[in-house]
Amino acid sequence: MRSAAVFLVLLLCLHWTWAQGESGGETENNITQSDEENKNIEVQFEIQGVETSLDQSSSQTNITPDIWAELKELRDMAIEQKVELRNSKSKIEKLEQDNTVIKARMSFSENEVEELKRENMVLKARLSISDSKVEELKRENTDLLNRVTASENKNTALEARMSSSEKEVEELKRVNANFSKVAFSVGSQ
Structure with missing residues (x-):
């Protein structure tokens, strides 16, 4: 200088x-x-x-x-800078393309997430309905079990009554059989 x-x-x-x-x-x-x-x-x-x-x-x-040496050095540096600039431009273009692809994928993923949220809400509603139906079926089942138990109790009571009626019938048959023997024996003598 x-x-x-x-x-x-x-x-x-x-x-x-x-x-x-x-x-x-x-x-x-x-x-x-x-x-x-x-x-x-x-x-x-x-x-x-x-x-x-x-x-x-x-x-x-x-x-x-x-001066010529410095000019040559400056020229070489300018050429290097130009090459680096081209490389940087190509890298920037590649990054922009990658960014575009990533944006598209992100948009697609966001749409899928929204769709899954909607499906999740539908499934939650269906699950809630199913839960209420299960509770209703449990109540009905409990009612049926109570009725069956009551019927079994009635059947047991009826069986007991029937058994008792059968015993009475047997006793009446014995009494009636004894009465006919007595009546027959009174008349034949």
């Missing part, structure tokens, strides 16, 4: 001396001076110009390769 600044200063000096040479070395200050002073000044400028051009040409040969 420092060498580039020195190079620019030398170029300005060379340009200024070249401009002085074309105009004959006259400036606003030189016009008012005598011809002899003008000649001395011209000679001094020419000497300075030669020295400057020598210094410039020697420094230019030293600076030029540095």
Whole structure:
């Protein structure tokens, strides 16, 4: 960077001396001076110009390769940046595509979740209805069991009554059989 600044200063000096040479070395200050002073000044400028051009040409040969090397480095860096930018763009495009796919899958999943929620609500309603039916069937079953138990109790009571009636019938048959023997025996004698 420092060498580039020195190079620019030398170029300005060379340009200024070249401009002085074309105009004959006259400036606003030189016009008012005598011809002899003008000649001395011209000679001094020419000497300075030669020295400057020598210094410039020697420094230019030293600076030029540095500038070219730096320009090549800058060009290489620009190319690398361009390649990295292309790679970044392709990566960004791939990520955007992936993002689109993920958004579509997420939307599909959200729709499935909503559908499953609706199905879940329907199943809950059906389960509630089934639970109430089960409770009703349990009550009916309990009622039937109570009726069966009552019927069994009635049957047992009826069987007991029937057994008792059968005993009475048997006893009446015995009494009746004894009565007919008695009646038959009374009449035959």
